[in-house]
Amino acid sequence: MRNILNLLSIVFVFSNISYAQKIEPIDVKEIMEKVADWQIDHFRDTYSGREKPHHPLAWTNGALYIGMVKWAAMADDDKYYNWLKNIGEEKEWQLHKRKYHADDHTVGQMYIELYRKFKDEKMIKPTKEQFTFIRMHPSQSILNWKTPYHQDRWNWCDALFMSPPVWAMLYNLTGEQEYLDFMMDEYKASTDFLFDKKEHLYYRDERYMGKLDNGTKIFWSRGNGWVFAGLSNIMNELEPQSKEYKYFLKIYKKMAKKLLEIQTPEGHWAMSLLGQEFYPTPETSGSAFYIYGLAWGINNGILDKHTYIGTVEKGWNAMVGHVTKEGMLGYVQPIGGEPGNAWADKTEVYGTGAFLSAGSEIYKLFDGKLE
Template identity: 70%
Template sequence: MINLKNITLGCVLLISNLSFSQKIKPEEVKATMRKVADWQIDHYRDAYTYDKPHHPLNWTNGALYVGMVKWAAMAENDKYYVWLKTIGELNDWKLNDRIYHADDHTVGQFYLELYKKYNDKKMLDPTKEQFDFIMFHPAKTSLNWRSPYHQSRWNWCDALFMSPPVWAKLYNITEERKYLDFMMDEFKATTDFLFDEKESLYYRDESYMGKLDNGAKIFWSRGNGWVFAGLANIMGELEPESSEYLYFKGIFEKMAAKLLKIQTPDGHWAMSLLAQKFYPTPETSGTSFNVYGLAWGINTGILDKETYGPAVEKAWNALVSYVNEEGMLGYVQPIGAAPGKAWPDKTEVYGAGAFLSAGSEVYKLYGGK
C-alpha cells in the first residue's frame, strides 16, 4: 500500500532542497547588486548603529567603498565611479584623521583603485605621503590589548582588512618594495599574535584569548571575515609566484577549510563561529566577506570548485534572501567586536560593501563577463 503521507513529506523536502540549491544566474546576481548599491547610495547619510551618520572617511564607509568600487567596475555606466570620485574630491583624497590607526586607512583602498583607473596623482599622493611618514616613523608599541597607544599597530584582527591591502596596492602601483616589506613585517607580527593554529581562525584581539562562550573559544564571525576578505584583497596585488603571495595563500587555505566545516545548515556563518548552536540568528556582514573570499579563491584557482562551490551557492542564496524589496541588506550585526545580535530590519554600510564584494566574485563564478 502506498503511504501518501510519506510521499507528500518527500515531495516537500525535495522542493525545499531544490529551492535552496537554486542555480545562480549571473544576471540575477548583477540585478541584486545594483539594487543593494542604489539603496545604499540613497541612504548613505542615514544613521545606523549610532544616532548620527558615519563620517565619510570612517572605516564603516571605507568598507562600503571597497565593495562599491568593485561594483562600479561591473556597472553599465559611470554613475558609481562619479559617486566615489565625488567623495574623494570632497575630502581632498586624504585618509581619516589618525595617522597610524588602520581603521583610518581603509578609504585608501578605493582611492588607489580610482588612481589605477584615472591615473590622477591627486588620488594617490596623500596616501603615499602618509604611508611614507609611517614607514620612516614606525610605531614601536606593543600588540598587547590596551597597552599604551596599542592601536598604532595592527593588534586587532579587523585591522588586517583595513590597512594591509592599501600597502599592497601602493607596492603594486609604485613597484617600490619598501611598502611590501613594511606590510609583511606588520602582518606577520599580528598573525603570530592572534592566529590560533589549532582552529585556523583569528582572535579579535588579545582580550578574547583564553575566554569561552558557552564552552567554545570566541572567534567572531565578522572579525574573521575581515581577515579572510583582506587576504584576498592583498593577494590580488601580488605575483602568484612570490614568497609573499604564498605566505598569504597558506593562511587563506587554512581559513577556507575551517569555514567550510563550520558553515551553518542555513548557509550563513554564526556570529560566534564555533558556537552556532547558541547564535542561530543569521549575520550577513561576516557571511558576505566569507562568500567573497571563497568565491575569489575558486575564481583564482586556489580553491577547488567542486569542494567549495556548494558552500558559496548556499551562502549566496541565503544572503539574497535577506535583501528586502527596496534593496536593504538585513541581519547586519551593528558595530561591535564580538558575537552579538542582528535583526532583519537593521543594516550597516559595511554590510552592503561586503555584499557587493561577494557579488563581484559570485558573478564571475557563475559565468558573468
C-alpha cells in the same frame, strides 16, 4: 512508510530551496544594482541607533567603498564611479584623522582603485605620503590590548582588512619593496599573536584568548570575515610565485577549509563561528565576506570548484534572501567586536560593501562576462 518518505522528501526539498536555486549572472547584477542604489540613497542615514551619520572617511564607509568600486567596474554607466570620485574630491583625497590607526587607512583602497582607472596622481598622493611616513617612523607599541598606543599596530583582526591591502597596493603601484616589507613584518606579528593554530581562525583581539562562550572558543564571524576578505585583496596585488603570496595563501587555505566545515545549514556563518546552536540568527556582513573570499578562490584556481561551489552557492542565495524589496541588506550585525545580535530590519554600510564584493566574484563564477 511510503507516505513518511514522501513527507520527508517534501521537507528536504523546501529546506533546500535557497541552495537549489540556480544563480544567473543577470540576476546577480540586478540585485547588486538594487543594493548599491538603495545604499547611495541612504548613505547619510544613521544606523544601529547612532545619533550622527558615519564620517565619509570612516572605516565603515571605507568598507562600503571597497565593494562599491567593484560594482562600479561592472555597472552599465559611470554614476557609481562619479559618486565615489565626488567623495574623494570633497575630502581632498585625504585619509581619516588618525595617522597610524588601520581603520582610518581603509578609504585608501578606494582611492587607489580610482587612480588605476582615472590616472590622476592627486588621488593617491596623500596616501603615499602618509604611508611613507609610517614606514619611516614605525610605531613602537606592543600588541597587547590597552597598552599605550596599542592600536597604532594591527592588534585586532579587523585591522587586517583595513590597512594591509593598501600597503600591498602601494607596493604594486610603485614597485618600492619597502611598502611590502613593512606590511609583511606587521602582518606576521599580528598573525603570530591572534591566529589560533588549532582552529585556523583569528581571535578578534587579546581579550578573547582563553575565554569561552557556552563552552566554545570565541571567534567572531565578521572579525574573521575581515581577515578572509583582506587576504583575497592582498593576494590580488602580489605575484603568485612570490614568497609573500605563498605566506598568505597558506593562511587562506587553512581558513577556507575551516569555513567549509562550519557553514550553517541555512547558508550563513554563525556570529560565534564555533557556536552555531547558541547563535542561530543569520548575520550577513561576515557571511558575505566569506562568500567573497571563497568565490574569489574558486575564480583564481586556488580552491577546488567541485568542493567549494555548493558552499558558495548556498551562501549567496541565503544573502540574497535577506535583501528587502527596496534593496536594503538586512541582518547586518551592528558595530562591535564580538558575537551578538542582528535583525532583519537593520543594516550597516559595511554589510553593503561586503555584499557587493561578494556579488562581484559570484558574477564571474557563474559565467558573467566581466572585462
